[in-house]
Each structure stands twice: as C-alpha cells, then as structure tokens.
Amino acid sequence: MAEKKKKLLQGNEACVEGAIYAGCRFYAGYPITPSTEIMEGMSVRLPKLGGKFIQMEDEIGGIAAALGGSLAGLKSMTATSGPGFSLKQECIGYACLTEIPLVIVDVMRGGPSTGYPTGPSQSDIMQAKWGTHGDHPVIAVTPSTVPEILTETVRAFNLAEQFRTPVMVLYDEILGHMREPVTIPSPGELLVEDRAKPECKPEDYHPYDDKFLIAPLAPFGSGYRFHVTGLNHKQDGFPTNDSKIIRENNERIMRKVHINRESIWKNEEVMLDDAEVAIFTIGSTARSARFAVNELRKSGIKAGLLRPLTIWPFPDRAVAELSNRVKAIIVPEMNLGQMTLEVERCAKGRCAVEGLFRVDGEPITPSQIFHEVRKYL
Amino acid sequence: MSERYEIRFSGSGGQGMILAGIIMAEAAAIYGDKNAVQSQSYGPESRGGASKAEVIISHGPIDYPKATAIDCMLAMTQEACTKYHGDIKSGGILLVDSEEVKTVPKGDFKVLSFPIIGTAREELGKTIVANIISLGMIAELTGVVTHEAVEKAVLSRVPPAFLDLNKKALQIGFEKAKMLK
Numbered sequence: 027m028a029e030k031k032k033k034l035l036q037g038n039e040a041c042v043e044g045a046i047y048a049g050c051r052f053y054a055g056y057p058i059t060p061s062t063e064i065m066e067g068m069s070v071r072l073p074k075l076g077g078k079f080i081q082m083e084d085e086i087g088g089i090a091a092a093l094g095g096s097l098a099g100l101k102s103m104t105a106t107s108g109p110g111f112s113l114k115q116e117c118i119g120y121a122c123l124t125e126i127p128l129v130i131v132d133v134m135r136g137g138p139s140t141g142y143p144t145g146p147s148q149s150d151i152m153q154a155k156w157g158t159h160g161d162h163p164v165i166a167v168t169p170s171t172v173p174e175i176l177t178e179t180v181r182a183f184n185l186a187e188q189f190r191t192p193v194m195v196l197y198d199e200i201l202g203h204m205r206e207p208v209t210i211p212s213p214g215e216l217l218v219e220d221r222a223k224p225e226c227k228p229e230d231y232h233p234y235d236d237k238f239l240i241a242p243l244a245p246f247g248s249g250y251r252f253h254v255t256g257l258n259h260k261q262d263g264f265p266t267n268d269s270k271i272i273r274e275n276n277e278r279i280m281r282k283v284h285i286n287r288e289s290i291w292k293n294e295e296v297m298l299d300d301a302e303v304a305i306f307t308i309g310s311t312a313r314s315a316r317f318a319v320n321e322l323r324k325s326g327i328k329a330g331l332l333r334p335l336t337i338w339p340f341p342d343r344a345v346a347e348l349s350n351r352v353k354a355i356i357v358p359e360m361n362l363g364q365m366t367l368e369v370e371r372c373a374k375g376r377c378a379v380e381g382l383f384r385v386d387g388e389p390i391t392p393s394q395i396f397h398e399v400r401k402y403l
Numbered sequence: 404m405s406e407r408y409e410i411r412f413s414g415s416g417g418q419g420m421i422l423a424g425i426i427m428a429e430a431a432a433i434y435g436d437k438n439a440v441q442s443q444s445y446g447p448e449s450r451g452g453a454s455k456a457e458v459i460i461s462h463g464p465i466d467y468p469k470a471t472a473i474d475c476m477l478a479m480t481q482e483a484c485t486k487y488h489g490d491i492k493s494g495g496i497l498l499v500d501s502e503e504v505k506t507v508p509k510g511d512f513k514v515l516s517f518p519i520i521g522t523a524r525e526e527l528g529k530t531i532v533a534n535i536i537s538l539g540m541i542a543e544l545t546g547v548v549t550h551e552a553v554e555k556a557v558l559s560r561v562p563p564a565f566l567d568l569n570k571k572a573l574q575i576g577f578e579k580a581k582m583l584k
Contacts, residue, residue, distance in 0.1 A: 032433055034425065205441040317466040392466075
C-alpha cells in the first residue's frame, strides 16, 4: 500500500474530503463567503464519483434540493454562512419533522444580516438551535482544527443517517480558510454509518412506522411508495389531526436524540483534573484558549479547558460536573454571550460564569483569555 | 512561545501574498519536517485593499493560528506596511519593497529594503513573480525552511508552463537576500 500522503488543506477543503469519505454523493447549494470553497470542491469531486452537484437559484433551493437527494437515498449536504443559514431555517424544520438525514455546514461570519462576510464569528450558535420554529431536535458539531473538520464532517453524516435528522457542522471563518497539514484517512479507518433500509415488503412499509423509535427510510423511487409532508403525520406519512399521534410524534423526534445524547456528546478536556478556573469554548477560540492554558500553567496558574465537539445537544452534564469543582468558568466566544447563557443554566450558580465576547471581526486572542482567567485567582 | 516562528506576508489583494503564505507552509510542513499553519485576512475586494497571510511554523502543535510576535514580515505596499508592522517582535525582520514603501516604520527590528517588484520586472519581465522572489528572499534570510523544500513547494503549486520562470524567480530571491544579509 502506498504511504499515506500529508496535504496542506484549507478547512473548507477538509470538509469536502470528510463529506466524500462519509459517502456524500449529492450536493446542492448556493455560494456564499466564507463557505464557497466547499461548494467549489464538491462541484469538482462529485461528478467523478458518479454523484450529483447542483448550484440552485438560492439557499432555500439549495437545501430543498439536498433534502430531495437524501430522500432519494443519497447522503446529501449543503453548506452556507449566516445569511444563507437564515434562509435555510424553514427547510431545517421540515427535515426535523419529516426525519430526513442531511448535513448542513455553516461557516460562521460576522452578522447580523450581510454583516462582515470575510470576518470570523461564532454568532450562529443559537440560530443553529432555535433558527427554525417549533420544538425540534438539533445536533451540531464544532470542530477546532482542519483535520478535525474532516473527521467531524464524517461524524455529522453518521449522526444524520443514524438518527434520521439534520445535523449541522458549525465552524468559524478562521477555520474555514486556514490551512493545516491533513492526512486523508484510508477507507475503513473511520467509522461510516449508513441509514437503515426497510426489511419489509413495499406494501407493508411505513416511513414513520411506530414499531421503531427511528424507522428505516426507503429510498424514494425504489418501489417503496410513501408520502412526505411538513404537516403532523401518521406512521404512513399522511397528515393527521389526531392529537394523540401529534403529541407522540413531537415527543418521539425529541426523544430519539435526547435518550442517545451520551453517544452524541463529545468533549475534549485539557488539564481540567486540578483546574481552579476552567475555560469553555469551541472552534478557533478553543485554539486561543489552549494557548492561554499552556501559558497560564507556565506561570503556575491552574487553568484548564473544556472543549465540546458537540455543542447541540448542549453538554449539560459535563458543565454541571465542572461547576462543582472550579471557582469559575470563563466562556470566550465571538458573539455577545450565546454559549455563556447555556453554561450559566448548567452551572446553576455553583461557580462564577463569565463571558468574554468579541464581535469586531477579529479573533479572541490568547492574551485576552490569559488576563480574564487571572482575574479569578 | 519561542517555539513558534511567525511570518507575515502583506501587500495588496492580487499580489499573491496568500499564495506565498501557502507555499511557505507547504515548504515547512509537507516538504520539510515541521508543523505549519497558514491563515489569512483580506477585505471584500478581490483586487486591491490591504491583504495579509500569516504562517506559523513550529516543531510541535500550533494552537493559536494567528501571529502574536512576528519574526519576519514582508510588506509589498505602503498601506500594508503601515497597517500591519505593529506586531513585529524585537529583533525581528521587516523586508519591504523599496519602490513601494517610502516611509519605513521605526521600531526595534531590522529593516531590509529591496526593489522586489522592480527586480521581477527587469530581470524576468514579469511582475507577477515578485511574490516568488520574496519567498526566496525570506527562505534565505530566515533559514526557517531549506532551499530544497521551498523549491519543491513552489514547483508543486505552479502550472507546468511557468516552472522555469518560477524556479528562476526563487533563485533570484535566494541570491538577492544573500547580498542583503
């Protein structure tokens, strides 16, 4: 076997590699800075692999077509940034209720509105959770390095297929555009999950069969005929006004993610064992935090880092446990306090929680974090 | 922090500063035995405006991807020089294009002024390779990557028809920098 080759890849290029590795064979979208390189990459790669790439008329068309691709049986993806993510929200809700697996990448730039297209931000944390209306399950992964964008994109596909639900990959412009050495994993090196297919005869098939927590999804056009609607529906997919079925279905789509949260959560802990002050952050800000932790340790300060790679469902338990054993949790984020509120909710007053915010299109620096931590010692 | 070697390439959008940064990172991490992270910042314009690319080189993991204390900075325009020179560390190097940068900033760093774009124009007839000349100069001045590594990195990034031109540009960069040292 040839020696695996290390390449210098941009974050967005690593996302393409991850999608291809996971078996994504359908992409539809609309270009927007700072996510466009994902679309460009997919347009080059997919046709060579027998996949399909479509540039749609806008972001709404992009996600709608990707949902169609997924229903037809292909692992599908769309990518965008803040303003486009807003446009996709209606279809994200549709995917949650109709239980269509899909990966949506949001490379976060400054907002609100058109905002600062070439500047980094982490201000779509809450949009990822609550951008679409109604109670709905949300899974969002948050890589922090270029190699991790590849592996977390693979994980996003696995979660989407496993739970029949849209999964978001959230990272900021710095990660999207920066380059790091990446070794592309060999086939079989990373786990790749495929969606469950029905074992019953087509005439017995129900797309929302209530024998299952997550029913198998037949590819449209494979002889299994079924109905899909954004209305509350019965197990055969047709609309219903039956309040019992409506309640059960609404609760079930939440429950399928909630009861499996431990297998969805993924955290990295850096020097937390004896930490007196902890930092909680994601993405490129976690890189600043790690740098700061190393510097703080050199000057004898017991600092540590809790870095979630799954931000939704929120790592409630990890934060709650941490709040019992540190004086303070510092939450640096490139927004005005979206994660800080969640950390406060989980810490329940057991330790101080302090946000460190930045919304000028510049990264939070290691020295900003260094000085914030020192205030608590 | 001393394990980090930080380089900033700055100029105007379209001058190939980001490409220079990518090639430097590849020279270090793909064709050399070090780790490297390349990042960039630019405005909404596709041409013009101040643009910069940064490369952090280290033997170990690199956390913060942006420059903190710059070992070597290149400035190809006055605007970029004025805007971006503030992070050069004490004892660092500032290499400027002498025809473009007339007001050289003062600081506790070494300033090297050389007509990079003029050399590209006069010796190679193409100003477009000024970024490759500057890459050769920086490799020679800093020694952070070997000549072989940077040559391999340049040649893997340029179209076949321009291999000779870029190879020559790089050699010119090495030689001119030797005279400046």
